[in-house]
Amino acid sequence: MSTLSPTADVHGHGHEGHGHHDIGFIRKYVFSTDHKVIGIQFLMTTLLMLLVGGALALGVRFQLAWPWRTVPIVGEIVFSGEGGTMSPEFYTMLVTMHASVMIFLVIIPILAGAFGNFLIPLMVGADDMAFPVLNMLSYWFMWPAIFFFGLAFFWSGLDAAPAQGWTSYPVLSALKEAAPGAGIAQTWWLMGLTFVGVSSMMGSVNYMTTIINMRAPGMTLFRMPLTIWGMFITAILQAFALPVLTAAGFMLVAERVLGFNFFVPGGLIVNDSDPTVGGGQPLLWQHLFWFYSHPAVYIMLLPAMGMVSDMLAAQVRKPIFGYKPMVYSMAAIAGLGFIVWGHHMFTSGMNPALGMTFMISTMMIALPSAVKVFNWIGTIWGGKVRFNTVMLNCVAFISMFIVGGLSGIWMASVPTDIYFHDTYFIVAHFHYVLFGATLFGCFGAIQYWYPKMFGRKMNETAGKLHFLLTFIGFNGTFFPMHMLGIAGFPRRYADPYIHPYMEHLMPMNRFMTLCAILMGLAQLILIGNFILSYFTGEKVGRNPWQANGLEWSAPSPPGHGNFDIPPVVYRGPYEYSSPLIDDRDYLMQTDLPPKRPVEKEQDNTSSNDAAEGQG
Amino acid sequence: MTRFTFAVLLPGIALIAMGCDLNKVDPGGGISSDSVVTIRNGSSAATPAGGDGGGGGTAVAAASGAPGKLIGTIKFAGTPPVLPPKATKGNAKDPAVCAKDADIPDESLLVGANGGLRHVFIYLDKAPGEGTAELPPAGEFDQKACIFTSHSFLAIAEVEFGVKNSDAVAHNVHTFPALGAVQNFGMEPNSSTTMSFNKAEKAPMQIKCDIHPWMEAWALVLEHPYMAATDENGNFELPELPGGTYNVRIWHERGAKNGQLERAKVTINGETRLDREFPAGDFKL
Amino acid sequence: MNKFWPLFFCFWPIVAVVAFWISPAMNWWFPGMAMSPLGQQIDNLFYMILVIVGLVFVGTHIGLGYVLFRGVAHEDEKKSWFSHGSHKLEVLWSVAPAGILLFMSLYQLDVWMRYRVKSHFPDEVQPIAEVTARQFEWRIRYPAPGKALMPTPQPDDLYTVNDLHVPFGRPVMIRLRSMDVQHSFFVPELRIKQDAVPGTVIPIWFETVDEGDFDLTCAELCGWGHYKMRGRVFAERESQFQHYLKTLQAEQDYDGVRELGSTGAQIAEYSRGPHKQAGH
Amino acid sequence: MKFSDTIVCAVALLGIAGCSSNSVPQFETSQDTGKLFQPARDAVESELQAAFGTPENLVVWPDLPVDFGSFGGSIEKVTTQGTLVVPLAGQSALATDERLPELSGAAVLVAPAAGGEKGAEGGENAAAVYRVAHYDPESKTLRVVDENGKPTQVTAAEGDGVQVIGDGLQKGRNLYLKHCMHCHGVSGDGDGPTAPYLKPRPRDYRKGIFKFTSTKTGVRASRDDLFRLVKLGVPGTYMPSFMLLPDDEVSAIVEYVRWLSMRGELESKLVVQLALDFGSDQIGPKRTFADMSTEFDAFRGSDLPDIVKSAGEELGADWSAPEDAENLVIPKEERVASSLESIARGRKMFLSEKTKCYSCHGETGAGNGAATEEINDLPGQPGVKAEVPGLFDAWGNIVKPRNLQRGLFRGGRRPIDIYRRIHSGIKGTPMQAFGNNLSDQDIWDLVNYVLNVPFEKKTQASH
Structure with a gap:
């Protein structure tokens, strides 16, 4: 299919796969170097992993609601002799694997991998990524990661998975005697982590190169959609933070396999073994780990912020309120993100003076976040609000991000963090940010860009139902966690109720679990909608949302090489409801400047505004 | 909603309702499931079978026959394997005492010149109902040159016997009974004491010294004296028994089936012989 | 129907505020009053942040609800307001939060310093016990009555497990260690938490204002039995505390023969597990 | 909206699979039982079932010296239709007066007066079994029903013993x-x-x-x-x-x-x-x-x-x-005060041929004596050499002699605890009883030495 062929559009709708080129099925759909296929592959994989991670979470929730009861389905198989009750170490394994899967196999790849891949070339007007083969490899490195995580979990039959929490603090993760899952499974887990890291790294190099070098003519940096800014900043974050985690991972592997002593101090007697001979420092791991993993929180958030900005502007038919402050605040979040990792360690016994500096820098990171929230509200302000699924998910994103951001204030302030550290308060906080914000953003983005991916729209009714159930289930599950945290309910407790001061919280946990089940079932609607819409969804043209971005000027789905007409960019991506034209309320980035002469006054205002928006 | 959808939805809901009793939010099972307590009435669950008597291990009712001794020879068929000594001369722990003059042999399979197997236990599970022989005088259990003597020891339950340590080093006597109480006490150099076993056993028990790991003996504890251990030529002799048919166990520590080489049914009619030859396959080697 | 979704998004902050409002009454709140002066300060900080955060939360949600409400009412034919933003507003909503955030962080430094910075510890606070966390219990070492706690074990030290007795009304310090993996010493009612890091000895001090027993839990994942690490902190009168140490000493020297003396009654109880008198 | 149908079906399937599960804990038969031939195995299992039941249905075997949390009393009066007047009193630590009102459903044994209070213990007297329908501690009236929960007539007379099996076991x-x-x-x-x-x-x-x-x-x-x-x-x-x-x-x-x-x-x-x-x-x-x-x-x-x-x-x-x-092991003599002399005597004893403590615990008490380096026969398994050197306990696990230098005493650190370890050994392990060899004085010296091992260097230095 020739890139410039005007007839490409006709073929673009079909998935015939036997077009003009002799690309076999495998090269086209499996080991494809086409960024769109890779993006969709990432999306499918991450949605699958989302179900896996969610199932693990339900296991956790079940134990908290009905401790030591027969676990449905799994329990009777795995723990038949014990009456189907999960064992405490299995609980810690569930906790660990839930977090690992959700963070490393769902949220990071769904944003950077799925949407980054699919959107970056389309939005900057490139025909593919800068390094298509590298791009393909970045997807296929996910599978070893999934394989190793799976191996870690199923090694020796479900009961010796890593049980150190996703943070894998040594000594627990360094000595095989220390915990049931600290044997070989922990090494597999670290291998999986390394593969995820390699995959991310390949992606991030590719994204940076593509964004810097392959923009369409006229696409200046400040004409880039915020999605691209989000992806760009994320890529930079990953490129700088990931090596530290990878190094730390190798150090831990070396510690475990080769007997280095980076993290284990001497004289520890674990599980009746001989005293350790180390000389290492457990806090070293925490520093290295959080040096990556705190920026990783923004890796898990910034692209979603960008995508929500794009979707929001298109839905309310309004330019983004304060485009440049949005960009600067994203950059500020990323910059500050590198110097706040210590707030995870306020109670760890590091130098108290560090606690103070980290407190101030952490507080300051709330500032750009606040600016972003205000700007989103400003974007809606005066806009035309029509609640379709995309809009609902975007508003939910903002709303949940406010909750998650504000509850972070308690964590940022050291004295209150002394109390809240490692309680459910923090669980509530990061689920609001990562699930509430990021995943609602992703759900919106799936609905929004689905037509571009497959040429059909997703079902609205099912989308709304999914949103409603997810939103109710989500808040029902995670909002009470704030209360649990205030009540001093610690994380990762298999049976908190043996502590009398938590006994009375069991009914609340039951309520939360029922909400979680509701939320889990709601995701089946998403999956069903995703699959069935591929066959039954309403067929749409190039620009179903009447949006401005470059991707909407390509066919739906775009053929190989993306654009049938090489795009030339004349303006920023948010010129909705522009007074320059009358017949429609959007002005695409590729549209030639309107020929109709405009009144002088209007021209001034719009050019001023445009100047502010476009630099 | 289409009629079709409705048609599918309804059975779906019905299925949920069937599968999951929503009224019962609290799932059962697991450790918090209910338990009830019942009281045991009567002392056994055994269901009496038709036949009575003649059961395993019991003395078979005496039909006829004159009283007599049970004598015989137990042999190892074929060429016995050569077992290395447990400790060679001069190389044992506490060399001043242990294996000072000779190797410490592995006594777990001692075959005499004629194939006679030593340290085989021959015993009746149950005493015959009448005419019990007198209890033999209690033996003495010695520890000499870091070897337990005798390697096959016979004892009557609750009858005290002497234990001696003839060595200049400390030993301990650690018993491994299946039914009775474990004993594990130290014997200081050149000392003696007494001990007894509190319960009769079904089979010989191991006795070990934890200080000298090669030291090992086997003791058979019964309530009656109808037991014997073979000598170096494999010969044994049981005390006189009333005439009748008995179940006789032949047991050796290396017997492949829990040590039991055979459970022989023997009819005593005057002095009766019980000769057996066991192939290597009957032993754990 | 158009109004449904704005109402839906407004309903939600109301629920959140109501939830927080009724929580203390429903006992979904702190496990009792803070029993230490420092804890009370932490509570006060919590409430201060709660007020600020609550106002911001309600404010932004009202704003969000308002713009949604207006947006729904927006006529179909009319175009949206074409605006790229406002410089003044951006400055306003950058500077105002910055001020508030800076104020909040500086305001809290004092409490943090008193809690963790050695030079700001209360005067003359001496360690009274060494708490060694291990999978999955708290092993406690006291010095013999009348002696000071030494960094290394002494022959006459007193040992106990899971039950930490301290005198109330004066600051006390414990030395926190870990025998195996990382644990965290968390007493919710005193609002203190400190990780026990293997290889280091961390001093923590606290003061309890009244008698009572407080739950001691582990707040750092330490293995499969993490949830089992329940200890208790008993705050008691100085005299009771000294008596406790004596009882512990008598128990520890018990040889099964000697006359039990004045502490005999306790020892008799000890044979069925110590600390009956203090616990239930 | 075809997909909604699919979803509903999926949910329904999950519901069936998830909520109908009701598994219960089970007692497992031992490996040794597994080696019996089938009828014998079945017989053992059914005997165990009859004597102890399952975790779901626990059996009270009154012959066993277990505190079932029972309440006992003798009948003062029998009124109509299964109502007895019995002052019930707890017989154990697990039967307290507060539990009295909660007895409903508990099993009741009523034994003829001849057996008296003891009659309830043996099965031979054929004590009748009922269940408590209600007990009123105030009026001391006990209403019983039969085992199926149906009203029944009690065949009992005044003075008969009543034993109510509490929920101690549950x-x-x-x-x-x-x-x-x-x-x-x-x-x-x-x-x-x-x-x-x-x-x-x-x-x-x-x-x-x-x-x-x-x-x-x-x-x-x-x-x-x-x-x-x-x-x-x-x-x-x-x-x-x-x-x-x-x-x-x-x-x-x-x-x-x-x-x-x-x-x-x-x-x-x-x-x-x-x-x-x-x-x-x-x-x-x-x-x-x-x-x-x-x-x-x-x-x-x-x-x-x-x-x-x-x-x-x-x-x-x-x-x-x-x-x-x-x-019980109770020393006859008081503990010898821990002095340097006593510790020295203890050390000598520790290293003597008489006790051979050092053979397992090592000469410095580090738990690394020669015995830990030797290959042993597995206990009870003649001719089967262990694969690894070391001592084994009765459960077939390798067991390390205590490293006394660590100052960790598993059975307790009181002098009496250590006395008992030395006097009667540690059950199931190669640690033997020295009670018949050593005088109390000797044992106390050893105790003092053992307690001092972690501080040994210091003592020697100050000496």
Whole structure:
């Protein structure tokens, strides 16, 4: 299919796969170097992993609601002799694997991998990524990661998975005697982590190169959609933070396999073994780990912020309120993100003076976040609000991000963090940010860009139902966690109720679990909608949302090489409801400047505004 | 909603309702499931079978026959394997005492010149109902040159016997009974004491010294004296028994089936012989 | 129907505020009053942040609800307001939060310093016990009555497990260690938490204002039995505390023969597990 | 909206699979039982079932010295239709007056007056069994129904003994399953789901052996021993301190553990009786399955009931013995004050040929004596060499002599605890009893030395 062929559009709708080129099925759909296929592959994989991670979470929730009861389905198989009750170490394994899967196999790849891949070339007007083969490899490195995580979990039959929490603090993760899952499974887990890291790294190099070098003519940096800014900043974050985690991972592997002593101090007697001979420092791991993993929180958030900005502007038919402050605040979040990792360690016994500096820098990171929230509200302000699924998910994103951001204030302030550290308060906080914000953003983005991916729209009714159930289930599950945290309910407790001061919280946990089940079932609607819409969804043209971005000027789905007409960019991506034209309320980035002469006054205002928006 | 959808939805809901009793939010099972307590009435669950008597291990009712001794020879068929000594001369722990003059042999399979197997236990599970022989005088259990003597020891339950340590080093006597109480006490150099076993056993028990790991003996504890251990030529002799048919166990520590080489049914009619030859396959080697 | 979704998004902050409002009454709140002066300060900080955060939360949600409400009412034919933003507003909503955030962080430094910075510890606070966390219990070492706690074990030290007795009304310090993996010493009612890091000895001090027993839990994942690490902190009168140490000493020297003396009654109880008198 | 149908179906399937599950904990039969031939295995299982039941249906065997939390009394008056006037009083720590109103559903034994209060204990007097419908502590009226919950007439007279079986066992069971089962297993076999990761392995109660006791060699652990052990934990092992549980809960756990031990012991006693004759390895050309079955049926009819009965009696005697003060190890002499001289004497004793302590614990007490380097025969398995050097305990696990330098004493650090370890050994391990060799004076010297080992360098330096 020739890139410039005007007839490409006709073929673009079909998935015939036997077009003009002799690309076999495998090269086209499996080991494809086409960024769109890779993006969709990432999306499918991450949605699958989302179900896996969610199932693990339900296991956790079940134990908290009905401790030591027969676990449905799994329990009777795995723990038949014990009456189907999960064992405490299995609980810690569930906790660990839930977090690992959700963070490393769902949220990071769904944003950077799925949407980054699919959107970056389309939005900057490139025909593919800068390094298509590298791009393909970045997807296929996910599978070893999934394989190793799976191996870690199923090694020796479900009961010796890593049980150190996703943070894998040594000594627990360094000595095989220390915990049931600290044997070989922990090494597999670290291998999986390394593969995820390699995959991310390949992606991030590719994204940076593509964004810097392959923009369409006229696409200046400040004409880039915020999605691209989000992806760009994320890529930079990953490129700088990931090596530290990878190094730390190798150090831990070396510690475990080769007997280095980076993290284990001497004289520890674990599980009746001989005293350790180390000389290492457990806090070293925490520093290295959080040096990556705190920026990783923004890796898990910034692209979603960008995508929500794009979707929001298109839905309310309004330019983004304060485009440049949005960009600067994203950059500020990323910059500050590198110097706040210590707030995870306020109670760890590091130098108290560090606690103070980290407190101030952490507080300051709330500032750009606040600016972003205000700007989103400003974007809606005066806009035309029509609640379709995309809009609902975007508003939910903002709303949940406010909750998650504000509850972070308690964590940022050291004295209150002394109390809240490692309680459910923090669980509530990061689920609001990562699930509430990021995943609602992703759900919106799936609905929004689905037509571009497959040429059909997703079902609205099912989308709304999914949103409603997810939103109710989500808040029902995670909002009470704030209360649990205030009540001093610690994380990762298999049976908190043996502590009398938590006994009375069991009914609340039951309520939360029922909400979680509701939320889990709601995701089946998403999956069903995703699959069935591929066959039954309403067929749409190039620009179903009447949006401005470059991707909407390509066919739906775009053929190989993306654009049938090489795009030339004349303006920023948010010129909705522009007074320059009358017949429609959007002005695409590729549209030639309107020929109709405009009144002088209007021209001034719009050019001023445009100047502010476009630099 | 289409009629079709409705048609599918309804059975779906019905299925949920069937599968999951929503009224019962609290799932059962697991450790918090209910338990009830019942009281045991009567002392056994055994269901009496038709036949009575003649059961395993019991003395078979005496039909006829004159009283007599049970004598015989137990042999190892074929060429016995050569077992290395447990400790060679001069190389044992506490060399001043242990294996000072000779190797410490592995006594777990001692075959005499004629194939006679030593340290085989021959015993009746149950005493015959009448005419019990007198209890033999209690033996003495010695520890000499870091070897337990005798390697096959016979004892009557609750009858005290002497234990001696003839060595200049400390030993301990650690018993491994299946039914009775474990004993594990130290014997200081050149000392003696007494001990007894509190319960009769079904089979010989191991006795070990934890200080000298090669030291090992086997003791058979019964309530009656109808037991014997073979000598170096494999010969044994049981005390006189009333005439009748008995179940006789032949047991050796290396017997492949829990040590039991055979459970022989023997009819005593005057002095009766019980000769057996066991192939290597009957032993754990 | 158009109004449904704005109402839906407004309903939600109301629920959140109501939830927080009724929580203390429903006992979904702190496990009792803070029993230490420092804890009370932490509570006060919590409430201060709660007020600020609550106002911001309600404010932004009202704003969000308002713009949604207006947006729904927006006529179909009319175009949206074409605006790229406002410089003044951006400055306003950058500077105002910055001020508030800076104020909040500086305001809290004092409490943090008193809690963790050695030079700001209360005067003359001496360690009274060494708490060694291990999978999955708290092993406690006291010095013999009348002696000071030494960094290394002494022959006459007193040992106990899971039950930490301290005198109330004066600051006390414990030395926190870990025998195996990382644990965290968390007493919710005193609002203190400190990780026990293997290889280091961390001093923590606290003061309890009244008698009572407080739950001691582990707040750092330490293995499969993490949830089992329940200890208790008993705050008691100085005299009771000294008596406790004596009882512990008598128990520890018990040889099964000697006359039990004045502490005999306790020892008799000890044979069925110590600390009956203090616990239930 | 076809996909919604699919979703509904999926949900329905999940619902069926998820909510209909109702699995229950089960007692497992031991490996040794598994080696019996099928009918014998079945017989052992059914005997155990009859004597101890399942975790769902616990059986109270009144012969056993277990505190079932029972209440007893004698009938003052029998009124109509199953209503008795009985002043009930708790017979144990697990039966307190507060529990009286909660007795509904509990089993009641009514024994004829001839048996008196004792009559309730034996099964022979054919005590009638009822269930409590209601008990009113105020008026002391006990309304009973039959075992199926139907109203019944009580055949009893004034003065007859009444025993109400409380929920002590159930309480212990629930607590055990919550706190102990993960390591020690549902049947107390020390093989719960967490057990494979633990070093040393959790105790297998089924031998009835507990290491750290206050009783003499060969005597079971006393209630106080187990209570103390659960409360204080075993330092240096994964057995944590359960100080968190109130005393009555610990007592209930202790009773349940004793009950489980008895169950395990009964099982192993029966297996010992059957193994030589009815092991599945006995089936061969000389003795067919059918031969064995015939023989076993006869055995089951004639001998088995007696074996079970006497095993029950033995269990009763064995587990009552530790409660008898005679069986406790109590020093005759006071502890010798810990002085340098005493420590020196203790050290000499430690290194002497008389005790040979050093042979396992090493000359410096580091637990690295020569015995830990030797390859041993596995206990009870003649001719089977262990694969690794070291000493083994009765459960077949490798066991390290205590490293005394660490100052961690698993059985407790009181002088009396260490005295008892030396005097009567550590049950189930190669640690032998020295009580018959050493005088109290000698043992106390050893105790002083052992307690001083962690500080040895300092003592020598200051000397």
